[in-house]
Amino acid sequence: MKKTHIILLVFIAISIAVLLSFMGDITTYDTVSSAKEKPGKFVHLIAKMQQNSLQYDPVKDPNYLAFTAVDSLGNSIKVVYHNTKPTDMEKSERLVLKGRVQDDHFECKDILLKCPSKYKDDMNAAKKQLGTASNNTTPQELANETK
Amino acid sequence: MEFVGEHLLPGQLGHFFAILSLVASLTATIAFFKATNTIDLNQKNSWLRLARVSFLAETISVLAIFASLYFIISSHLFEYKYAWQHSSRALQVEYLLSCFWEGQEGSFMLWSFWHCVLGWVLIWRSKKWEAPVMTVVSFMQFCLASMLIGIYFFNTKVGSSPFVLLRNEMKDAPIFSQANYLSFVKDGNGLNALLQNYWMVIHPPILFLGFASTIVPFAYAIAGLWTKDHKGWTRPAIPWAAFSGGILAVGIMMGAAWAYESLTFGGYWAWDPVENASLVPWLVMIAGMHTNLIFKSSGYSLKSTYVFYLLSFMLVLYSTFLTRSGVLGDTSVHAFTDLGMNTQLILFLLVFLVPAFTLYFLRSKEIPTILKEENTYSREFWMFIGALVFFLSGMVIIVTTSLPVFNKILSTKWAVGDDPEGFHNQVQVFVAIILGLLTAITQYLKYKDTPRKYLFKKIMVPTITAVLLSAAISIWGGIDYNKKGIGFLIAIHLAVFAAVYSIVANAGYIWLVMRGRIKAAGASVAHVGFALVLLGILISSSKKSVLSYNTTGMSPLKIGDKESPLENITLVKGVSTDMGKYMVTYKGDTLNQKDRKRYYEINFVKKTDKETFSLYPDIIENNKGSEGVTPNPDAKHYWNRDIFTYLTFLGDPSKIKANDTSSFKNNEVKIGDTLFYSNGIMVLNKVVVNPQNERYNFTASDTALALDISIISKDGNRYNSQPLLKVVNGTVVKVPDTIMAQSLVIQFNQVKNQQKGLLELGVKETSGVLDFVTLKAYEFPFINVLWLGIMVMVVGMVMSIYQRLKTNVKLVSKTEKPVTKSTDKIAQV
Numbered sequence: 021m022k023k024t025h026i027i028l029l030v031f032i033a034i035s036i037a038v039l040l041s042f043m044g045d046i047t048t049y050d051t052v053s054s055a056k057e058k059p060g061k062f063v064h065l066i067a068k069m070q071q072n073s074l075q076y077d078p079v080k081d082p083n084y085l086a087f088t089a090v091d092s093l094g095n096s097i098k099v100v101y102h103n104t105k106p107t108d109m110e111k112s113e114r115l116v117l118k119g120r121v122q123d124d125h126f127e128c129k130d131i132l133l134k135c136p137s138k139y140k141d142d143m144n145a146a147k148k149q150l151g152t153a154s155n156n157t158t159p160q161e162l163a164n165e166t167k
Numbered sequence: 168m169e170f171v172g173e174h175l176l177p178g179q180l181g182h183f184f185a186i187l188s189l190v191a192s193l194t195a196t197i198a199f200f201k202a203t204n205t206i207d208l209n210q211k212n213s214w215l216r217l218a219r220v221s222f223l224a225e226t227i228s229v230l231a232i233f234a235s236l237y238f239i240i241s242s243h244l245f246e247y248k249y250a251w252q253h254s255s256r257a258l259q260v261e262y263l264l265s266c267f268w269e270g271q272e273g274s275f276m277l278w279s280f281w282h283c284v285l286g287w288v289l290i291w292r293s294k295k296w297e298a299p300v301m302t303v304v305s306f307m308q309f310c311l312a313s314m315l316i317g318i319y320f321f322n323t324k325v326g327s328s329p330f331v332l333l334r335n336e337m338k339d340a341p342i343f344s345q346a347n348y349l350s351f352v353k354d355g356n357g358l359n360a361l362l363q364n365y366w367m368v369i370h371p372p373i374l375f376l377g378f379a380s381t382i383v384p385f386a387y388a389i390a391g392l393w394t395k396d397h398k399g400w401t402r403p404a405i406p407w408a409a410f411s412g413g414i415l416a417v418g419i420m421m422g423a424a425w426a427y428e429s430l431t432f433g434g435y436w437a438w439d440p441v442e443n444a445s446l447v448p449w450l451v452m453i454a455g456m457h458t459n460l461i462f463k464s465s466g467y468s469l470k471s472t473y474v475f476y477l478l479s480f481m482l483v484l485y486s487t488f489l490t491r492s493g494v495l496g497d498t499s500v501h502a503f504t505d506l507g508m509n510t511q512l513i514l515f516l517l518v519f520l521v522p523a524f525t526l527y528f529l530r531s532k533e534i535p536t537i538l539k540e541e542n543t544y545s546r547e548f549w550m551f552i553g554a555l556v557f558f559l560s561g562m563v564i565i566v567t568t569s570l571p572v573f574n575k576i577l578s579t580k581w582a583v584g585d586d587p588e589g590f591h592n593q594v595q596v597f598v599a600i601i602l603g604l605l606t607a608i609t610q611y612l613k614y615k616d617t618p619r620k621y622l623f624k625k626i627m628v629p630t631i632t633a634v635l636l637s638a639a640i641s642i643w644g645g646i647d648y649n650k651k652g653i654g655f656l657i658a659i660h661l662a663v664f665a666a667v668y669s670i671v672a673n674a675g676y677i678w679l680v681m682r683g684r685i686k687a688a689g690a691s692v693a694h695v696g697f698a699l700v701l702l703g704i705l706i707s708s709s710k711k712s713v714l715s716y717n718t719t720g721m722s723p724l725k726i727g728d729k730e731s732p733l734e735n736i737t738l739v740k741g742v743s744t745d746m747g748k749y750m751v752t753y754k755g756d757t758l759n760q761k762d763r764k765r766y767y768e769i770n771f772v773k774k775t776d777k778e779t780f781s782l783y784p785d786i787i788e789n790n791k792g793s794e795g796v797t798p799n800p801d802a803k804h805y806w807n808r809d810i811f812t813y814l815t816f817l818g819d820p821s822k823i824k825a826n827d828t829s830s831f832k833n834n835e836v837k838i839g840d841t842l843f844y845s846n847g848i849m850v851l852n853k854v855v856v857n858p859q860n861e862r863y864n865f866t867a868s869d870t871a872l873a874l875d876i877s878i879i880s881k882d883g884n885r886y887n888s889q890p891l892l893k894v895v896n897g898t899v900v901k902v903p904d905t906i907m908a909q910s911l912v913i914q915f916n917q918v919k920n921q922q923k924g925l926l927e928l929g930v931k932e933t934s935g936v937l938d939f940v941t942l943k944a945y946e947f948p949f950i951n952v953l954w955l956g957i958m959v960m961v962v963g964m965v966m967s968i969y970q971r972l973k974t975n976v977k978l979v980s981k982t983e984k985p986v987t988k989s990t991d992k993i994a995q996v
Binding site: 022023024027028031032034035038039041042045046047048049062063064078079082083102103104105107129 | 540541543548551552555556559562563566567570580581582583584585586590594717733734735736737739797815816910939941
């Protein structure tokens, strides 16, 4: 066998090992109850924020955000996030919370917002906008508004 | 119904040219195909003439589509969905072009435009390769044109036209039942604020030129397989591969510069799927260029050259699919819109993938290979290893990035693990070590075989220099990245050595071996640039430090915990706050009417030498679609580091006031009393009747009482407060006073007992009244090495393209003589 072939095989073996280690780190999307079953394991939790549960006072501590997350099955858990409050978090219809369950709460490392009005659905939002513009506003008002 | 005020002509013209471009590119494809397969010279030439005319028609169509859409956007014709969705009247003129790239259709047009430009260069320069190469390019143009027509064939929508009307796209909105609907649609949705950045005007065109140019080596490879001239195509393909590699590198790094300047993930690279998808074709293209060079000089590696060039282009198509199909949805910060063209995008990939690899496997027996093993002391051996590492590193990145695709195919629900960035960094640091060493040593090897003595003699000086230099960096450079353990830190130090070695060895090669003939040293210059990029990445990333490190609210045990992401600090307006090496103060904000950004002045004073400067991170309010704000960073550039900051949270005073639940605490006081509050004391000085000063201007006819209070905070700052009681129309009105910096509201409630001088004072401590910003600040050392490296690398590539074109012309004038060894050595890319 040629040296290049040996090296090729070795490198491919290394690449596969690397990919396997990546697959080993892979996690799953979980609900509150399934996340609670594996405390300490890194998971992606898909949930919503319970209304009026948000605690955040940037003057006291900008790195402490806490709220209650509720998943689609109705289970809830307290979430602690050591970072600033993402803009528009209250409006987000769905949160992807990356982190792990620790003791009584979910220690969150990262929050991904799925905003109703962002990018993907901006046409829908715009549609509503256009709809209301013609329904509720008289041309006169609209003209005044845009002035 | 007749609609009032619509301008339908530009859209009709645009759509007409979109269809014309589809027809013309199909004609060009067939004609170029025929011209390739026809042997009779007369017939061949007439096919070629037809093909060129068709390609001209195609080019004109593409330009006309561009012009129509530009006219629509710049004249604010919001009856067109594209203009309405991606632009607005307030948009600055320089960003009108950015509206093109925001939508998918516009970026397909850009791609198509570059193919036209490249096509004419190919028609002009590629001589006998014109017909087969242009067949591939024209076919690609046909595919791209199909993306823009937006016509239904048997109930299946093909493509998405940028010229559709708003009223046709949103039929159910009641507004469109009115003939004068346009008088309501006053303005468009506007351009995403993140794209309103000068990098976004130039980054997409350059990146798409890079993407577009990958088709040329691909087309040459196809032409080689097709005409069975496996050797001839490899020479003209090299400068094209170098061109593609150079432009792609610039395009990718412009994206990185944009991310650094206007995104807030705190750096220039985040291993985001979109970034990965553009990096991988580059890695494979560079691998292909190197195997191509090996083949030309030694006869080895032709098969790998074929595979790499074919794959590089495939990966561009694949990344198009990844980024446009919406499949990445949950995993990327970038915006993706699903146009409902997923089937078409998959077909787009398959229509190239299947024929290309079928052809390759059919021909693979005929492709000349050398059975004899490469010599370990030969350049081709190590160059091949380098190309292989490049390729496999790309494969690892693309496979991991494709996780959402696997989820789709296997209907699994995997999610990326704890730290994907850390994973990539840990893998790629070893790639950096190998590539640094290989680019350092391989130049000193000759093709076929190298005398041992020669090698060791020449490489001695650069090796010793590099060891000393990198040891100096390791010892005094303060690289102590500790987040991933000692193993990773050692790897970083090794990689620093490898990068330094590569810089020194390649620079040394120009003087020691080529004796300073800089003209012919394109390859060495490019390698120096590449190694500088590696060094810049290594140092700026591993030494990136958080200035805004905040220990508030942390238990002392956790301080210094490497996991703690407490990187945000809150600055109250006017209060100087301790932040690492600096004292920082938030001075105030101003709204710039022109770019509609609100700039926050953050003043930095260095503790040691009192150096003072201000940074102006900004936010864009009411960004398209979302009601919140979009922050943009600002950086202070030094030659050896950047101080980089961006806002992470803004207090919205109106909202916080509404939520403010803290209440006044009432105190009975007398003049001369001292009161305590959480952050200091207040002294009641006197009562002033009808005060007349810079704040109030009462006259004798009014009835007003002000309480003059001095406030002294713990840190020694003094403030004056004057809450007020006044009589308006017979009722008493309280006018509280607010001390922003101390988050105090003081209210003069009443005079309780005039004889005894008893007053009632309400004190409220709240977060609601503060004007503050929360921000993160980083220091990036030596990030300029990275930007410099990119420039050097591109200069090197340009030099080698120039050199190679010159030798190619010379060779052609020598009536296609085989490549001689001497010219070879000079013109190594």
